[in-house]
Amino acid sequence: MNNNELETIIGLEVHVELSTESKAFCRCSTKFGAPPNTQVCPVCLGLPGGLPVLNKKALEYAILAGLALNCQIAPSSRFDRKNYFYPDMPNAYQISQADHPVARNGYIDVNVNGHTRRIRINRVHLEEDAGKMIHSGDDIVAASSSLVDLNRAGVPLIEIVSEPDIRSPEEARQYLTQLKTILEYIGVSDCKMEEGSLRCDANLSIRPRGSTELGVKTEIKNMNSFRAVFRGLSFEEKRQRRALLSGQRIRQETRHWDEAQGLTVGMRTKEEVDDYRYFPEPNLPPVVIDSGWIKKIKASLPELPSAKIRRFIDDYDLPGYDAEVLTSSRPLADFFDECVQLFPDPKAVSNWIMSEVLRLLNVEGKEIQATPLKPKHVAKLLQLMQTGTISGRIAKDVFEETFHHGRDPEQIVNERGLVQISDAAELDSLVTQVVAENPNAVEDYRQGKDKALAFLVGQVMKVTRGKANPQLVNKLLKEKL
Amino acid sequence: MKLWDLSGHRLRNLLDQGELSAQELVEAFLTRQQNTEPALHAFVTTTGPQALAAAKEIDNARARGEKPGALAGIPMALKDNICTAGIKTTCSSKMLANYVPPYDATVVKSLRQAGSILTGKTNMDEFAMGSSTENSAFYPTRNPWDTSRVPGGSSGGSAAAVAAGQAVFALGSDTGGSIRQPAAFCSIVGFKPSYGRVSRFGLVAFASSLDQIGCFTKDVTDCAAVLNVICGRDEFDPTSVSAPVPDYSKFIGREIKGLRIGLPREFLQEGIQPAVREAILQAAQTFENLGAVVEETSLPKMKYAPAVYYVIAPAEASSNLGRFDGVRYGFRVPTSDLDSLYKKTRSQGFGPEVRRRIMIGTYVLTADNYKNLYQRAQQVRTLIIEEFEQAFSRYDLLLTPTSPAVPFKLGEKMDDPLQMYLMDVCTIPANLAGLPAISIPAGFSAGLPVGMQLMAKPWAEGTLLQAAYSFEQATDYHQRRPAIASGGVVGE
Incomplete structure (x- = not known):
């Protein structure tokens, strides 16, 4: 089998911070760049006794995004808890949506090299962001200490999951560009990758062209710009193709894009698969969205x-x-x-x-x-x-x-005083003067060198500091010569 | 006159008539608290100085001619899992032994606005997990009727405090019976409102779909007065409902002629102590005498309730208690890396019962077990709810024992968690279905209290109060006070 007989399969998971005024489940501000831990309350700090209250605007934005991405909006959706321990996750669970997302089955059309490709969207779901950590070393394992800023904890996110319909890193880039444009158009996010308000993880696998089964995939993280997504996926595509062509197997794992070195690195793999112990968030009643509201939101789509x-x-x-x-x-x-x-x-x-x-x-x-x-x-x-x-x-x-x-x-x-000189009489004397002062150029022109005319026009323009009407100058010069 | 023996409504009359100041009242209760606390250990934190200052404020307001709130000057105690700004809220756990919340729970705000005065935070089973208050990380609380016995749990401190006259009323939380069972053990009134009727904002969560704040009082009239203050929609609790709250005191004194009461036989079968069964049958007779129609019935699915409960409650608890990780507040074992910080902090910060339930809950939520255990339990929960709906199409109320047994000795069941779990067999169903339920004194067996439970359909709190008051008027159990209440020093 050679490289041309292989096909690249990419699916993207894009997290987008919604630009609501307040957080997803409390009233704290979402403003970017405030001093650490100043936009927090008992709810988003995970203090005992706090309860989440859904921000209706966040839900509206998620629906708006779903509609803009040609999705079906679920008349009833549900929030679940994704349980795991990490210092930036104050409740030790993230409120997310597992089995019943807000929106499903959408698509966007992407233009790649003059061809339109339809990339299907599996789902759009609403969830909350985690806080931010600053480590005194490279990462939490190497660091002697770490600081936690929970201003971002609880900011609403939508996760947009594509089907594995993307066939090249370039397509991935175009999909992202198109997605970002759409989300900006509808005003639900500022989509700033550098501020982390748009983040992208990718799944990539390779299979024989024509096969209907998917190959073993890797998940690529830490691609923090559109360029990084393109470079990261290009690297991973080559790595996997080379491995497969030399008879090696691909290991299912998460790989980290190293921007400086330009390569993906396998992260430590655990023996067991992560078990997030999802279960319905008992504090939030099911979200019932009536069709009237969906219609209203649809009508507001630009x-x-x-x-x-x-x-x-x-x-x-x-x-x-x-x-x-x-x-x-x-x-x-x-x-x-x-x-x-x-x-x-x-x-x-x-x-x-x-x-x-x-x-x-x-x-x-x-x-x-x-x-x-x-x-x-x-x-x-x-x-x-x-x-x-x-x-x-x-x-x-x-x-x-x-x-x-x-x-x-x-x-x-x-x-x-930049008004163009279009007065033939006024220009005529200047043209005469230039002709007189540049006998060589005049001679060249007469011997058939067209470039000389341009030179002479330029001289007139210089004298008039660009104000002369170039067409008129051209005409006058030709007459003179 | 022993002020601590009086009910809240009588004390309120004395205050209104100017025969008593709030300061005198609070002082009397604080003295009572000091005298009885060594024998009972009902409190984790007492708030005497703040209580006296608040009482003075109430008196001043009254002197200025301001209209006093519904509970103005009335001393109260709060279970130590209800957040109080600036006052430790420990959940009787090493994990939160020094935790001071920066905010008041919604119920605390409401009670403060009504003028009630906090005299302390009461002991409990750690994180409300238990039926005896022996799972407190600090010390067990003792039953005022017999200090060698437990006061029930998990709100045992609140129940003991009210029974012993350390507070006029107290709040507790009820996830599987944690208000009703200790109320029965201490021979007072314990009320668990419908799920969603009282805000849970500021209640440290155990099992969010089951937890409900409720109250302990000396009688049903006081119960209605407290419910009037704490019930209602709260925008900070998305599960609280906006259905209008009636004036519960209006149900006090309404006759119960024609009220249909079902007596489910499953709650009177094996495992129920004969003396308890006897008291309940006696109570049924009393209701008939009062004009109610009592009928034996069957609720066959109730036998699954404990199994369902012990899947769902630990599942939710395992997630709710994840936040106690030593990172932001509370107990922490200093270590050099994150993983061992989590492990050591949580192993040492939680007691054995809490750890057991976290493990059970973690187990039932794993991907392998979720469907067979958690989802199946939810399905059976739905069946139980449906069975109740059918029952309440025939009956206004269901009458059962509150606890299958009278108070047991300290240490008696600590080695046998299953025996302990069965203490909740009569109370768990109401939590699974979100029903309102009340426990009121129904007699004594060899000097130990027996409680009876009435359950109603959601939002029918008023019917419960109506029936409970009628029963109370027809009996004198609520007027009896434990020996400890006669004053003086109480020995072990």
């Missing part, structure tokens, strides 16, 4: 990325690539939509956003909503260009100023 892409292609006549880029975040898509309202030339708006806006956002490492830039600024700038008031070159300079300070482009143009 236009999702896939629908937006279709609309951008159909209504705005944009290329698929543009549509995909512009819808990659909801604020960006909204920004584009508003620009088109003000300047109804979608392709021109798209070009400007795809080039200039995204370039500057990239340089600044910011999202569109974090800048002072407003749709009206882009529209005004495009109008100034369209009417020939400024050249494209000037527009770029003006735009930088607008982008950074949120200033009106027209005002900047007027202040700096």
Whole structure:
């Protein structure tokens, strides 16, 4: 058997922190970055006598996510306790959902290399997060002491479990990207992997292409960025394929992604399987969700990325690539939509956003909503260009100023006297002057070197500090020569 | 006049008429507490100074013309598994021997608002696991009727305190009979409300689907007054219900003519002491004399109740007690690594009965046993609930013994957990079905108290009080006081 006859099977378990104001089962704040152990109460500290009370908003967000991921919402679901000891888990159990999750049987469509792949979602369930630990050594075993911060304990999470439908690390990355976009669109999470509000574990196995049985899988943890997921899975895929091709067996185990060394390491394997002794949480009555509420939540769903892409292609006549880029975040898509309202030339708006806006956002490492830039600024700038008031070159300079300070482009143009010179009489004397001063270039042009013309145009632009209308200059020069 | 012999409603009258100040009343009870405590060990913590300060505050408020709360100035004791802000709450365990909660349980808030004054926290079987209060990590509590005998459990301290006049009333918790059985052993009134009727927020959990806070009082009238304060919906307890709470005192004095009472024969068969059976049959006769219709009936599924209970309760306990891990509060054995921190802390911090139940509970929840033990127990629990529903379509109340036996000697059953577990055989079913149930004095056998239990359908607390009061009026058991109550020094 060779490598091409093997098929990679990946399933992802994604944990997403919900951006509710308060925790899943108490009223403590969920705000990130507060001093340790300041957002706690008897319930989330696991003090004797505390009882969990379900945060309705967390449930609503879980339902919203389920709907956005094309799931069926269970009319009745239940919370269970997952029992295990760890210092970041104050009750020694996590309230989660085992057999009766909020949502089941969904899917998302993922675009990979121009093909649409449907990745099925097994389930979406609601649970609570654990606290955070800081060790004085590498981990809790090596550390001489460890500190526990329970601010995060009890923050609501949803776990989104895919079916093993993913066939490559690249597909996994695309699935994650799409998932993150959807969750951001519906506003249930800020999905910041670096702050831990989106976490991803993966199961990976290899089987002969065409087989219907799954191979022995490993679980890969500690992949803390999209890049890490791609790299970690790529490494693991190669490792397993190589092992299988050389006749070795894969051991079922949990492996840790080591970002620095770029490899996965098997974690100490226990002889026995973890037994979390799940049983129904006796303090929480079954969650009964009436269809009216589901309808109401469904009605509140915003236009999702896939629908937006279709609309951008159909209504705005944009290329698929543009549509995909512009819808990659909801604020960006909204920004584009508003620009088109003000300047109804979608392709021109798209070009400007795809080039200039995204370039500057990239340089600044910011999202569109974090800048002072407003749709009206882009529209005004495009109008100034369209009417020939400024050249494209000037527009770029003006735009930088607008982008950074949120200033009106027209005002900047007027202040700096950047209005394009389109007066033929005014340009004519400048053109004459440049021709006179550059006899060599003139000679080159006349001998058929087209580049020389560009040089001469550039000289005119230099003299006018970019304000000359380049088309007009071109025309005048050609006449002169 | 011995103030400690009086019921709460009589003391309340004296307070209202100005014949007694709250400070005098509290002082009298504190003195009584001091005098009897060496013989009884009903308390883990006493709160004399705070109680006197609170009493003064009550008197001042009254002097200012403020309307006193329903229990203003009345001394109370709380089982030591009910959290009290700033006052140790130990669960009679080494694990929490020095634990001071930062908050009051909801019932404590309600009682404080009603003006009741805390005189101390009472002893119990460790984490409410037991039927004799011998499982306290500190010391056993003794029965005021015979100090060589146990007061019952797990709320034995609360029962002994009320019976001996150390407090006018006390709160306990009842998971399988932990209020009713000690009430029977100490010849007082013990009430377990319907599951969900009283907030459990701030009650240290034993088995969350069975636990319910309730009260000990000298008579049924006091019981209604305390229930009026502690019952009701609490937004901090998701299992508490919002059904309106009636004024329970309205049920006091209503006649019971035509009330249908079932007498299930399974509760009078083997294992029930003859004297107990006799007292219950006598009580049935009394009810008939009062105009009730008493009928023998059969509840054949009740025999499964102890087996079901001893799967579900330990399962929930094994999870609920996981938080006592030595990491954040409570007892800790310092070690150099996490695993041994857990193991040593929990092995040394919990007593043998608690460890036994954690092990049983852990066992029944393992993946291999979950279906056959835990889930099957839940299925049988459903059958028991259905059998009760059928019974309550025919009867308003069910009459049974509270305990199959009169109080036993200290140490008598400590070596035989199964014998001890059978002490709850009559009380467990009400917990499994979430029913309200009351235990009231029903006689004596060779000077030792016998209690009878009445059960009703959920939310029918009022019917229980109505019938219990009628019975109380027709008998004088509730007026008898243990010898210890006659004052003076009590020997061992």
